[in-house]
Amino acid sequence: MKNYQDIDYGPLEELIGTWKGNQGTDIAPGLKGVDNNSYYETIVFEEAGSVLNANEQKLAVLHYRQIVRMESNDEIFHDQTGYWHWDADQNILMHSFVIPRAVNVIAGGAYSGKTDENGRRVLEVQAKLADPHWGIVQSPFMSKKASCVEFHQTIIVGDRKMSYSQTSLIDIYGKMFEHTDENELFRK
Template sequence: MSEILGPQRLGPLTPLVGDWEGNAGIDLSYHNDDDITGQTTYFEKASFTPIPKQENGQQKLEGLKYSMVAWRHGEEAMIPFHDEVGFLLWDKAENQVIRTVVFGRGIAIQAGSTCQPRDKVIHFKADPGDPCYGILQNKYLLRRAELQGFTSTFTFNEDGTFTHESDLILKLAATGEVMHHTDKNTMHRVKRIHPSAEIA
């Protein structure tokens, strides 16, 4: 990935601006209907758009609002199986990236990462009960698939793509065991938010 010039107001989030697609997604999860853990491959679209500077007293945050939607392969013309919306915020003074995300399953997570402005890898982490980087879930999920931890990584690759990976640690009532629900996909940019008409 060529070096991005300029002031880097968005810090390590700078490369994300634009619309993205990825067709090599792999989801590993528990399939309730079949009572098995298995893989699902998927197509995904994502959009990252800058927001106005946010100010909390002396704190100044630059950031992006974003959405990520995924369809199982073979179901692209149907209802997506995954939908999330959220914000990615850069706190330059604290060297923190904050990922605030809501999943359409009744889950809300605020995860954090310590970063430098031009880092190529962002590691997010959240834990239940943490007052800053924590996890909320609806009552049914707390009983049936308790979310006990969340980690996620964004990696900016040399070819201009970015790869996202996530790991949700779940305690499943159906099996009595703890499992890792993982996702991974590599995204390529299909639209720039830029005065240039260039498509990357």
């Protein structure tokens, strides 16, 4: 890890800081079918500096922690941590993260440079089970009973506002379930 000064985080730059949002909607698999949950959350992105891989690949890295609480009872019902990486030479974004169900994801994708109608940057990554590059690794129990087979995420960020939408495709209770989460957050 290097000194944090002068690191160019590229399209990740605007994520740095503390974000709060209370418009979250979660659609999750339940034993009786579909669970719909309203939630609020805090996500803190911090600089993690730059790394050099194999003396060649330079990554600018942010670390984050996401704590999600149920609107109805204020209990934490999702806790996630990981890194976002920017490879400027290859124009690649990576999002590697873990959730405490013993599921690890490394999602990635080319940075398109797209912006929305308000000029906010669009960041898109995806992962698939058994993909050798952008993949998903999970415990034997989760592989058997609640396997995450795909993950897609889009973040739109700019002007201290961020919205995200993500789909985790879960093979659970004998069928494929589109577990989706979305929220809009504001930076202090």
